[in-house]
Amino acid sequence: MKYCGHCKVYIREDHDRCVLCENILEEFDGKTEEVFPEVPPFYESRLGIKIMMFISIVALVVSFGFNMIFPSEINWPILFMFAVISIWIGLIIIIQKRYHIPKKIVWQVFIVSVLAVFWDYKIGWRGWSLDYIIPIASVSAMIIMYVTAKIMNLSVSDYVTYILLDGVFGIIPIVFIVLDLVKVIYPSIISIGFSIISLSAIFIFRGEEIKAEITKRMHI
């Protein structure tokens, strides 16, 4: 141990100065201990994110500047800004939900669908978002989810709710067909059929688990 003559306390570790008053310590019995490990500083550079952020800002400034110097009829810098924002939203969701793959997939379906409708609308509503993107996104999400669950050996309770959510989402194209919003109906029909079949499979074979999951997640 060492001794601090100012604070009148013994110091167990091999320090030069007192942790309390910072005065120089005296030797006491020559024996010192190491009680806590030294923890090296933890560097988190996040360089990739920094570079992306910088590129986004440079690109936006350049596009706005260009548009002011050479004006055009379409306000394309605004569209470009929305594109950048879309990419960032997708990225943030991927990073935030990194612990929970099925949840991430459902979020991606949702984000992709909303962004697709938004973009379709912004560039003159040709209807491709409802025709193709939403049905294809929900069907592929369901397949991806089932495959990853099998590969990663997730327990049923981990993904059953998300397949359920995605299944319900995949039925939504019924509304598009009924309201005559779609020109190409094959993807929608595939999505609806696929969703109904998967949902019934889940309810028939995994009904107990779904019930248990719902009471657990929705307890008030």
Place this chain on the structure above:
Amino acid sequence: MKAKDKKQKVEWKKLDNASKIFPATSNNKDTKVYRLAAELYSDVDPESLQKALDLTLRSFPMYRFVLRRGFFWYYFESSDIYPKVELESTSPCSPIYIRGGKNLLFRIFYYKKRISLEAFHALSDGVGAIWFLETLIFHYMKIVHKEELGEEIPSFEYGASISQKMADSFWKNYTPKIQSAHLKKEENKSAYKIRGKKLDENRMRVIEGALSVEALLKLSREYGANITVFLTALLLYSIYLDMPKNKNKKPIVLSVPINLRSYFNSSTARNFFTTMNVGYDFQSSSHEFKDIVGLVSKKFKEELTEENIQLKLAKYMKLENNPVARIAPLTIKDIFMKIGNRFNDKKISSSISNIGKIKTAKEFEDYIKQFSVCISARAPKLTFCSYGDRLVLSFTSPFVETDIQREFFQFLSKKGIEIEITSNI
């Protein structure tokens, strides 16, 4: 097929009343993690520790639960994760609960002669965790010192059934009929805020002072107080000595947790505590240490009546049972709990927590030097526990400055108490 079925049967539990606040308010700056450590006289053997941990987990099934988000509330869910003991490599009280993560809410570290248990506060309070650590140490000692102990291996007193340990004692013990209107309104005045320069990477500075229980008890008695009252007064006084004198309009307020197990019939290993605020206004009251002890002592007596404790419990349960609060989605609840927590934080300057006496079988006393406890802090906080005659006072602080700690320990050393200091930075 059978094993698969077993795996799929997932158990879940609601969070108890006190736990509910922790997941919503924990972050990298205040991780809501505490650490209990046992220091032995010889180096820790990781393999035996792992065996001891496996045995201990059998008596504490809650420690294999993970925390998850439901739509309305958080909940615990059983997992099949087997914890491994690790060589200590992080700063004390580093984050455990990560939102969306599926990991256990505790970890076991070893470093040289020290075994540390770090736990997220939603899992259990300090008293519950002591129980876990005592069981772990029991099994460890039995494995490591098998030969020396020979026939003398003591049998372990489990104390309670597994279901008692897993019980939500808040639900079991509150009396809904009591009108919380009787509860004295807490002062809404904001308290003095301790400021300082933050350590890098949100690290915690831990300074521990080990001293003799007997000597401290003797000193406390000279002021007509018990150890907790005396140390509470001393912490108030040390903060006052460090306080810029232009700030002394605000009172210094300490939050003191109360272990509810001593008021109700409960042997839960989960959370079962409430808190009280003990404040002192240095502008209008005496600056004599003796008078501070007197006032703190009076305040403890007023607050710690059975009736008052019942009222506090009823008040918190009423909040939990509020129908509007219950049907609000968790995302909204999180926001409100964060705001509420911030308001509450404004009313306190620091906190002091007595985890109590830690006991082991007599046969093990020759192998164990001391136990200590510390907790994540946004301002210097004091926690302490004792083992035999050795009491360890631990200050945890996010700040570079150590003035409050210095005033505190110098006061004791000037009264002739021998103190051994340990620190992590």
